[in-house]
Amino acid sequence: EVQLVESGGGLIQPGGSLRLSCIVSGFTVRSNYMAWVRQAPGKGLEWVSVIYSDSSDSKTYYADSVKGRFTISRDNSKNTLYLQLNSLRDEDTAVYYCARVSGGWYFDYWGQGTLVSVSS
Amino acid sequence: QSALTQPASVSGSPGQSITISCTGTGSDVGGYSYVSWYQHHPGKAPKVMIYEVSNRPSGVPDRFSGSKSGNTASLTISGLQAEDEADYYCTSYTTSRRLWVFGGGTKLTVL
Numbered sequence: 001e002v003q004l005v006e007s008g009g010g011l012i013q014p015g016g017s018l019r020l021s022c023i024v025s026g027f028t029v030r031s032n033y034m035a036w037v038r039q040a041p042g043k044g045l046e047w048v049s050v051i052y053s054d055s056s057d058s059k060t061y062y063a064d065s066v067k068g069r070f071t072i073s074r075d076n077s078k079n080t081l082y083l084q085l086n087s088l089r090d091e092d093t094a095v096y097y098c099a100r101v102s103g104g105w106y107f108d109y110w111g112q113g114t115l116v117s118v119s120s
Numbered sequence: 121q122s123a124l125t126q127p128a129s130v131s132g133s134p135g136q137s138i139t140i141s142c143t144g145t146g147s148d149v150g151g152y153s154y155v156s157w158y159q160h161h162p163g164k165a166p167k168v169m170i171y172e173v174s175n176r177p178s179g180v181p182d183r184f185s186g187s188k189s190g191n192t193a194s195l196t197i198s199g200l201q202a203e204d205e206a207d208y209y210c211t212s213y214t215t216s217r218r219l220w221v222f223g224g225g226t227k228l229t230v231l
Contacts, residue, residue: 097166106171106213107166
């Protein structure tokens with residue numbers, strides 16, 4: 001059974017840092033494209049970042065809104081995806097979901113999400 | 121402002137059909153066959169209902185169908201059921217810097 005379980009969210013002050021984790025079971029993260037998608041309160045979904053598979057050189061890409069502040073990575077030995085969030089802003093407040101990217105450029109498996117609240 | 125435009129809400133009675141539109145540009149919806157649709161119940165993980173414009177993952181009822189014409193994609197739900205009440209999002213792959221663009225979401229109410 002495929003499971004993605006996010007953790008690491010919480011209340012953080014503007015300018016602070018946080019690391020989100022997504023523990024995956026049922027497939028290997030190194031062989032798949034993995035992404036983070038977020039949803040701000042009362043807003044729609046927004047793609048945040050993607051990391052390609054090992055065979056695709058583990059390339060990483062970011063939405064303009066987070067480029068230079070967020071870093072996506074994975075630990076193959078732990079089958080875990082990460083998102084390092086630095087220089088957090090109020091507008092980064094959202095539920096953050098990890099998801100697997102399927103071959104047709106869609107997200108076929110999702111976690112339940114972890115809430116990040118940025119507030120002073 | 122979302123990159124793809126969806127109606128904020130639609131509604132229908134049980135058994136009826138509804139269609140949700142998703143309008144983009146030639147750089148996303150119109151340029152690729154990588155449009156997908158997601159059902160999202162608040163507090164739960166989003167679920168893919170349609171991928172590559174019109175394909176249904178296994179386990180998704182055939183009441184759900186997708187299509188595309190030009191820069192507009194559509195999700196049709198026929199034979200509405202109470203459990204279909206949720207938020208629906210379209211997304212398209214794009215080779216712009218954003219890679220994926222989402223619609224703003226449509227709240228479906230089953231009357």
